[in-house]
Amino acid sequence: MTTTMYGISNCDTIKKAKKHLESTHHAFTFHDYRKDGLDEQLLCQLEALFGWEAMVNKRGTTYRQLTDEQKQSLNKESAIALMLESPAIIKRPILLSGNTALIGYKAADYDALGA
Template identity: 75%
Template sequence: MTITLFGISNCDTIKKAKKHLENNNLEFNFHDYRKQGLDAELLTKLENIFGWEAMLNKRGTTFRQLSDEQKQNINKESALAIMLESPAIIKRPILLSDNHSLIGYKAAEYDALSA
């Protein structure tokens, strides 16, 4: 099984997800948006799986720094543009494997990967 974890390496939730995978002896590739980048093709692929609303992290600093006008008028087009410009606004982690697509970290969901 091929597992790819997407996110930002200094994120605490990413660290929990990585530790969970490692503790369960699940090999994975980590794609750091800051180091490896995020292009429109990958963003479109992720949006097709999860939908932009699920991907938009409204609790993070990046979202809070948007203007009130940006927050009130956010739609698919503007959200994707912001995600491309500031990938830190994407909810983390995103995990893709051969038969799982997960967004966010919940231990029970990650336990199912090794079942």
């Protein structure tokens, strides 16, 4: 089973999630949006799994810096364009492992991967 974690390496939540996987000896590859890139095809695949609303990190600095008009006019197309332009706005981490797709980090969800 191949496991891939998507995110940005300097994110504290990514660091916690990586540490969890490493401590449980769960092999994974890490895809850093900034270093490894992010293309529209991958973004559309992830959006199909989670929906754009779940993917937009509304608690992060990037989202808070948007104007009220930008926030109110977000839709699937504008959100995907924004995520391509500013990957930091994507909720992290995104984990794909076999038939399991997770967004965000919850230790219990990660523990279930090994079951």
